[in-house]
Structure formats: C-alpha cells, structure tokens
Amino acid sequence: MPDWSYQTLFRPLLFRLPAKIARNATLHAMGGLSRIPGGSLVIRTLGHMEVSPLLEGEAMGVTFKYPVGLSGGLDPQGTAHTALAQFGFGFIEVGPVTIDPIDEEAIIRDAAQESIIYKQIYANVGLEAIVKRLKGRRGHKLPMLMRLRHMPGRTPAEATAEMKEMLKQLSPYAAGFYLDISDASWSLEDERLYLSTVMESARLLAPGMPLLLYCPLDAGKERLAAWLDKLEEAGAVCDGIVVGDAWKTEQGYVIGRGGLQHAIQLTSWARQACGDALTIIAAGGVHEPEDGLALTEAGANYVQLHSGLVFSGPGLPKRINEALLHRIVEHEEVPQPPSFWQGWGWMCLLGISMIIGGIIAWVIAATTVVLPYDLAFLCATPEMLNQLNDRLLPFMSHDRITLAGTMISIGVLYYQLARYGLRQRLHWARTAIMTSALFGFSSFFLYLGYGYFDPLHAAVAAVLLPMFVLSMRDRKEEPYRKQPNMRNDRVWRMAQRGQFMMVSLGFALVLGGIIISYIGITDVFVPEDLAFLMTSPAVLEGANENLIPLIAHDRAGFGGALLSVALGLLATALWGIQEGQRWLWWTFLAAGLPPFIAAFSVHFWIGYVNWWHLTPPLIALLLFVLALIWLYPYLMRAAPAVPLRIHNRERAS
Structure with missing residues (x-):
C-alpha cells in the first residue's frame, strides 16, 4: 500500500469507516499479504526502500539499519509487523506491555487536526499473550524495543513487582526496554523512587541491555528533570530518553500533528541537559519528512512514527530516510560522474x-x-x-x-x-x-x-x-x-x-x-x-x-x-x-x-x-x-x- 495508492484510493475509503475497524482491516490485509509466499517481496518491490550504509548506525549496542522506528500503539498485536518492517523502519516498539490484558476502548480519528484520540492508551493483550506471540515466527529481523508499563491503580511496590516479572520474561526477545514509569495518581517523589528501584532491578534482570526512560509528551521538562536528578542521586544511569507521542485531554489521549512543537521543545531540552551521552528517540507529531528533520535538529538520534503513518501514508518512513540521507550528503563533494x-x-x-x-x-x-x-x-x-x-x-x-x-x-x-x-x-x-x-x-x-x-x-x-x-x-x-x-x-x-x-x-x-x-x-x-x-x-x-x-x-x-x-x-x-x-x-x-x-x-x-x-x-x-x-x-x-x-x-x- 504505497502512498500513491493509499492517498488516492485506500485512505478515502478507510476514512469512511470507524477508526478501529479501518485500522484492523488495514493491518490484517497487510499482515495477510506478508504471510503468503512472495508477499514480502511484493511489498518491498512496490516501496523499493533502498538500503544505504550511510543511514545505518549503532547506539546503545544495537544496530539500526534506518533511523526511523514504528510505534507500538499503531499495531498493538503485531498483526502486520512483517509487512511494516519492509517500509523502511529500523526498529519496532512493542508495547505498552502490561502484566495483564487491558481492553481497548473507543478510538476517534480527527482528520481535520490529523490526530487520533484513544480512550485507553495502554490497551494491550497482556504479557502472557505477547510472550506467546514472540516465541513464534517473527517474520522480520528488526530490533524490538519493548515499552513496559505497570497496571493502572497499582502502588509503587506492586508496580515494581510487575516490572520485574515483565523484564524477566521479555529479555530473551528484546533489544532494549522503554521504562514507562509516570503515574498521575502518584506523587513526584513516588515516581522518582519507583524509577530508581526499577532501573536497579532492570540492570540485574537484563544485564547489558539498553534501558530508556519513557517521558510522555505532556510530562514537561521539570518532571523529566526530576526523574533524571533522582537517577543521578542513586548512581543509576539510563541509556536514553524516549520523548513520547501522546498527551492527555478531556477527550482522552491524543496522538497527532499537534504534538510536534512539544516534542521539539522537550527533545531540545533533554539534549541540552544530557549532552551527547544519551540516545534520544522522539515520537511526537511526525507527519512529514521535515518534521523528522526538525526533531533530529533539536537533538533526537531517532524518530518514531504513529499518527503520521495514518494520515501521510506508509511511504513516510522512506521519505524521512531520504530526507535524512540528503542531509548527510548535501555538503559532501559530489563525485565525478562515470565516463x-x-x-x-x-x-x-x-x-x-x-x-x-x-x-x-x-x-x-x-x-x-x-x-x-x-x-x-x-x-x-x-x-x-x-x-x-x-x-x-x-x-x-x-x-x-x-x-x-x-x-x-x-x-x-x-x-x-x-x-x-x-x-x-x-x-x-x-x-x-x-x-x-x-x-x-x-x-x-x-x-x-x-x-x-x-x-x-x-x-x-x-x-x-x-x-x-x-x-x-x-x-x-x-x-x-x-x-x-x-x-x-x-x-x-x-x-x-x-x-x-x-x-x-x-x-x-x-x-x-x-x-x-x-x-x-x-x-x-x-x-x-x-x-x-x-x-x-x-x-x-x-x-x-x-x-x-x-x-x-x-x-x-x-x-x-x-x-x-x-x-x-x-x-x-x-x-x-x-x-x-x-x-x-x-x-x-x-x-x-x-x-x-x-x-x-x-x-x-x-x-x-x-x-x-x-x-x-x-x-x-x-x-x-x-x-x-x-x-x-x-x-x-x-x-x-x-x-x-x-x-x-x-x-x-
């Protein structure tokens, strides 16, 4: 489903359907195609994402073929991961993962604002089902970064026990972990203590594995600064920061174009505060190639897509890769053409x-x-x-x-x-x-x-x-x-x-x-x-x-x-x-x-x-x-x- 077919044919049809039905129909169609013999080849042929060694990089001990990742919330059940892996993504987020299943509620698509509103942002099938899926055939070789989240209504002690269990069961399949520790029902000090405890446990249960602190888009730099200060006090170090893609409103959790400026500001502050030592993945409001470049200019090493793939089309990761590649080569001396x-x-x-x-x-x-x-x-x-x-x-x-x-x-x-x-x-x-x-x-x-x-x-x-x-x-x-x-x-x-x-x-x-x-x-x-x-x-x-x-x-x-x-x-x-x-x-x-x-x-x-x-x-x-x-x-x-x-x-x- 390249952009030329998505924008011309499929998007007008899909946007006439309820958001959840349209999403599931699309994911099952792409997933079904990728599972038939030659299906992945058809997807690669239509998209023709050219591999350039200039885009490949290593961070936190993980090799990323491309600097663009796929948000876990876009395909929470991994239905079309094999197909989506052909689009020019360098990594896939799996999650949020919680110890028990969380049912998905209504999804609202706002085409005018290019945003998606989730009533339940943490919906997923639960740890047991995700582990069972990961034991099967993955269908792709992209590194999977798993976002771990405690169940709603848990105390910090209960949440810590859940995170330990998830780390233990998911470590064989993960290339790294996003630690989502924010909770509106806790005090800031509760979050700080919980973070240091979880970070310490993660270093023991997943030794050598990258650990990234997940910061919701509406958390703000003061809250992020408090988390980082606590890690420094405890002598713990995270490997990176993930600037999330959702912010909470009266309607629900919004993911869309409106989050770009918040993501740029939070990414810029994080880079200035942490220097070049940490890896930053920014996931907010990327709907055009210039949005991806804006985030990398602000200090992000990698960008992650969610709503942009819905409103711009499946060619967006390829277009961002091409824009990033152009930025690398634009000031290089142009080689002499062959004779x-x-x-x-x-x-x-x-x-x-x-x-x-x-x-x-x-x-x-x-x-x-x-x-x-x-x-x-x-x-x-x-x-x-x-x-x-x-x-x-x-x-x-x-x-x-x-x-x-x-x-x-x-x-x-x-x-x-x-x-x-x-x-x-x-x-x-x-x-x-x-x-x-x-x-x-x-x-x-x-x-x-x-x-x-x-x-x-x-x-x-x-x-x-x-x-x-x-x-x-x-x-x-x-x-x-x-x-x-x-x-x-x-x-x-x-x-x-x-x-x-x-x-x-x-x-x-x-x-x-x-x-x-x-x-x-x-x-x-x-x-x-x-x-x-x-x-x-x-x-x-x-x-x-x-x-x-x-x-x-x-x-x-x-x-x-x-x-x-x-x-x-x-x-x-x-x-x-x-x-x-x-x-x-x-x-x-x-x-x-x-x-x-x-x-x-x-x-x-x-x-x-x-x-x-x-x-x-x-x-x-x-x-x-x-x-x-x-x-x-x-x-x-x-x-x-x-x-x-x-x-x-x-x-x-």
Missing part, C-alpha cells in the same frame, strides 16, 4: 539505436510492409498477397507500425534513464533498465514459436546485447543528491494521484504485453482481427501455410516489446518519481507519445476502427494524460529556496 564509456554511454547508444530502428521500421511498415526475406519465406509477392486478401498487407502494417512505435518508446526510455539515472548511479534506474531489457531480449525467442526465424531481428539483438552488457558493468551506487520532497502539500497530494495513474498504466501495459504475446504464440488472431480480414485462420493457412507463422512473429514481437517498455515504465513510475525531476516528466511524455500515435493513426489509416478493439488503448491514453497533468506541478517544481535547517529552526522557535 561515457564506463557504462551509461553504452545504454545511451542502445537507446539511440532503438529509436533509429523504430523509425526505419515505421517507414517500412507504412510503405512496402514486408521485407525480401519475408517474401522469400512466404514464396509469394506483394501482389499475390493482395490477390489473396486485399486487407492482409494493411493488417500486417498495423502490427508492424505499432511495434515500431513501441521500439521508439523503449529507445527514449533507455536513453533518458541512462543519461539521468545510470550517469548518477541511481539504483532504481539500473534496476528499471535491467528488468525491462532482460524481458526484452528474452522475448526474441517468442518469434520462434511458429517456426519463423527473423534474420533482421536476430542481427539487431546480436548488436544491442553487447551494449546492454557493457552498460551494466558499473555497479557502483550513489545516493540521490537532490533535495527530496519535505511536505504533504497540495502539489504532493496531486502527484500521488498522478503516480497512481502512471503506475496503473504500467500494470495495464504489462498485462497487455503478456496477453498479446500469448495470443501471438497460440491463437494468433482475436475475433476483431478476423472480422477486419473477413476470413478465417483455416482459409489463410490453406492459401499459404507460412502466412500465419509470419503474422504470429509480428504479434509476438509486438507483445514482447510492449512488455519490455511496460516494465521499464512501471519501474520508473514506482521508484523514480521525485520532486523537481523535470527530465522524468519529459521522459514520460516523449516515451509515451510514439506508441499512442502509432496505434491510433494506423488503425484509422487502414480502416480497422473497431471500438471494442480500441477501448484498451483509449483507457491507456486516459491514464497517460491524467498522469501527465497531475505529475506536472510536482516534477516541474523547483527545490525550496530556503535551506530546510533554517526553516526548521524558525518553526521550532
């Missing part, structure tokens, strides 16, 4: 060759239609074919012109991906070309399905294949260096609709390529084709036994080419769309026009105007136009003129 012949230049030449080849094929298909070796295979002349059926050559022209348009599209796509993607050593661009080209070259064997060997296609493949191999030699990867999108503004939301349309077009064309290829190597004709030709396969085969193999070769070739360009387009639409990438909008336009012009012009030119037959390309054209319209402002928008760090300081102040 033209090191890799990307060969792919440019391959793309230019495909464009030239497509133009030549278009001219031939619009004039002579058949080549000498085609006629030799048929043992016939164009005149003989016209006598056999005067619509035969126009029909073959229709197949070959659409193939030519697709070849030009592939050439444009490869050239642009090479010049702007491979040259910058972008992982997604290399993957897009690799996927498309492998299927494209493999589709050559479809030509042989009916026993017809095309020497020209074989020669072209023999020339282009070494170019492809040479272009894939450079396997170095560089992070994306232009500033990624930071805000969930109107232009970004519009771009999600545009990306949805472009991805839908990619999937539709993949399906079309598969269907056309299958038809080409099986039945060859669809009913509309035979209606246009006003004949039957039996008549054609009886007139010339090599005629159907030749037509099958054209159909399979077109299907293979369509599948190749569709995969390249789909990968680009899934992974490559970034704010300000003007070249990408022009790539979509330039690569998309030739196939549509070829398809519609040849059908009207030869009189093959069957609206049922033309419905799929008309739908594809609609998707294409809408995608270009909605993506235009986003891809054409220049990067913000004000540096983000200055912007964040102004916001924080």
Whole structure:
C-alpha cells in the first residue's frame, strides 16, 4: 500500500469507516499479504526502500539499519509487523506491555487536526499473550524495543513487582526496554523512587541491555528533570530518553500533528541537559519528512512514527530516510560522474539505436510492409498477397507500425534513464533498465514459436546485447543528491494521484504485453482481427501455410516489446518519481507519445476502427494524460529556496 495508492484510493475509503475497524482491516490485509509466499517481496518491490550504509548506525549496542522506528500503539498485536518492517523502519516498539490484558476502548480519528484520540492508551493483550506471540515466527529481523508499563491503580511496590516479572520474561526477545514509569495518581517523589528501584532491578534482570526512560509528551521538562536528578542521586544511569507521542485531554489521549512543537521543545531540552551521552528517540507529531528533520535538529538520534503513518501514508518512513540521507550528503563533494564509456554511454547508444530502428521500421511498415526475406519465406509477392486478401498487407502494417512505435518508446526510455539515472548511479534506474531489457531480449525467442526465424531481428539483438552488457558493468551506487520532497502539500497530494495513474498504466501495459504475446504464440488472431480480414485462420493457412507463422512473429514481437517498455515504465513510475525531476516528466511524455500515435493513426489509416478493439488503448491514453497533468506541478517544481535547517529552526522557535 504505497502512498500513491493509499492517498488516492485506500485512505478515502478507510476514512469512511470507524477508526478501529479501518485500522484492523488495514493491518490484517497487510499482515495477510506478508504471510503468503512472495508477499514480502511484493511489498518491498512496490516501496523499493533502498538500503544505504550511510543511514545505518549503532547506539546503545544495537544496530539500526534506518533511523526511523514504528510505534507500538499503531499495531498493538503485531498483526502486520512483517509487512511494516519492509517500509523502511529500523526498529519496532512493542508495547505498552502490561502484566495483564487491558481492553481497548473507543478510538476517534480527527482528520481535520490529523490526530487520533484513544480512550485507553495502554490497551494491550497482556504479557502472557505477547510472550506467546514472540516465541513464534517473527517474520522480520528488526530490533524490538519493548515499552513496559505497570497496571493502572497499582502502588509503587506492586508496580515494581510487575516490572520485574515483565523484564524477566521479555529479555530473551528484546533489544532494549522503554521504562514507562509516570503515574498521575502518584506523587513526584513516588515516581522518582519507583524509577530508581526499577532501573536497579532492570540492570540485574537484563544485564547489558539498553534501558530508556519513557517521558510522555505532556510530562514537561521539570518532571523529566526530576526523574533524571533522582537517577543521578542513586548512581543509576539510563541509556536514553524516549520523548513520547501522546498527551492527555478531556477527550482522552491524543496522538497527532499537534504534538510536534512539544516534542521539539522537550527533545531540545533533554539534549541540552544530557549532552551527547544519551540516545534520544522522539515520537511526537511526525507527519512529514521535515518534521523528522526538525526533531533530529533539536537533538533526537531517532524518530518514531504513529499518527503520521495514518494520515501521510506508509511511504513516510522512506521519505524521512531520504530526507535524512540528503542531509548527510548535501555538503559532501559530489563525485565525478562515470565516463561515457564506463557504462551509461553504452545504454545511451542502445537507446539511440532503438529509436533509429523504430523509425526505419515505421517507414517500412507504412510503405512496402514486408521485407525480401519475408517474401522469400512466404514464396509469394506483394501482389499475390493482395490477390489473396486485399486487407492482409494493411493488417500486417498495423502490427508492424505499432511495434515500431513501441521500439521508439523503449529507445527514449533507455536513453533518458541512462543519461539521468545510470550517469548518477541511481539504483532504481539500473534496476528499471535491467528488468525491462532482460524481458526484452528474452522475448526474441517468442518469434520462434511458429517456426519463423527473423534474420533482421536476430542481427539487431546480436548488436544491442553487447551494449546492454557493457552498460551494466558499473555497479557502483550513489545516493540521490537532490533535495527530496519535505511536505504533504497540495502539489504532493496531486502527484500521488498522478503516480497512481502512471503506475496503473504500467500494470495495464504489462498485462497487455503478456496477453498479446500469448495470443501471438497460440491463437494468433482475436475475433476483431478476423472480422477486419473477413476470413478465417483455416482459409489463410490453406492459401499459404507460412502466412500465419509470419503474422504470429509480428504479434509476438509486438507483445514482447510492449512488455519490455511496460516494465521499464512501471519501474520508473514506482521508484523514480521525485520532486523537481523535470527530465522524468519529459521522459514520460516523449516515451509515451510514439506508441499512442502509432496505434491510433494506423488503425484509422487502414480502416480497422473497431471500438471494442480500441477501448484498451483509449483507457491507456486516459491514464497517460491524467498522469501527465497531475505529475506536472510536482516534477516541474523547483527545490525550496530556503535551506530546510533554517526553516526548521524558525518553526521550532
């Protein structure tokens, strides 16, 4: 469920449901997908979170692949942890965990304020059920930081006994613990004594394991200072502080966008008070990438998401990771791009060759239609074919012109991906070309399905294949260096609709390529084709036994080419769309026009105007136009003129 589908389709539907039902439906759907064979691969493919060693870090003896974590309250039963682990999270909070179950009460979603109100913030299934779940298959390798909380109404002594039992049972599964010790029914001194006692017990029961003090968002810096002072008096040291995400109101416990400024202030104070020794995880109000950067500017080492994932979408952790990565590399010296012949230049030449080849094929298909070796295979002349059926050559022209348009599209796509993607050593661009080209070259064997060997296609493949191999030699990867999108503004939301349309077009064309290829190597004709030709396969085969193999070769070739360009387009639409990438909008336009012009012009030119037959390309054209319209402002928008760090300081102040 990437942002382009969540913002466009699923969020409008889910927000019509009660909050609890919508949450459970979403978690069970994602969890179910992750448990079927290949489900996690599908999730990773749609999101394509690229691993960068620059984001990986170690704190408190724990290795975090990414600096973004998942709040335990978002998926309290761990239903979709396996799926969520593919979104770009570096750790998962489990909890709050209490010794006994606490029933969940009403959940209210306030879309206008982008907040979630929980009547019971500590709802969970209890220690026994959580331990039972953890003994089973986790489905992911992310470190789990467990938030421990005593039951409501307990005395400090009773709470201490509960915390000891939870520490003992959860230590085999935890990478660290959040100690949630606040209790409105206790005095501040009770909390201080309880904290020092629990910290001492935790060091004995979970030796060497990170212990972090959990500070609710509305606790305030005075209360946090009192806790830290008590630890210092007792000679106890915590490994970090967690700035929570909830604050209490008359309606209940609120988690949402409104908590960001409180989180920034509390994080900033904690960093100033504790210095660099402690790890700080901030979890309040992160709904946009710039919110995550604001918290790290204030002193947080890691951020944790809850309500932001609901209102912004599942792509938020990836977007924050990209923003943090950009902050790391923005002042580094930009490495020299590889030389033209090191890799990307060969792919440019391959793309230019495909464009030239497509133009030549278009001219031939619009004039002579058949080549000498085609006629030799048929043992016939164009005149003989016209006598056999005067619509035969126009029909073959229709197949070959659409193939030519697709070849030009592939050439444009490869050239642009090479010049702007491979040259910058972008992982997604290399993957897009690799996927498309492998299927494209493999589709050559479809030509042989009916026993017809095309020497020209074989020669072209023999020339282009070494170019492809040479272009894939450079396997170095560089992070994306232009500033990624930071805000969930109107232009970004519009771009999600545009990306949805472009991805839908990619999937539709993949399906079309598969269907056309299958038809080409099986039945060859669809009913509309035979209606246009006003004949039957039996008549054609009886007139010339090599005629159907030749037509099958054209159909399979077109299907293979369509599948190749569709995969390249789909990968680009899934992974490559970034704010300000003007070249990408022009790539979509330039690569998309030739196939549509070829398809519609040849059908009207030869009189093959069957609206049922033309419905799929008309739908594809609609998707294409809408995608270009909605993506235009986003891809054409220049990067913000004000540096983000200055912007964040102004916001924080």
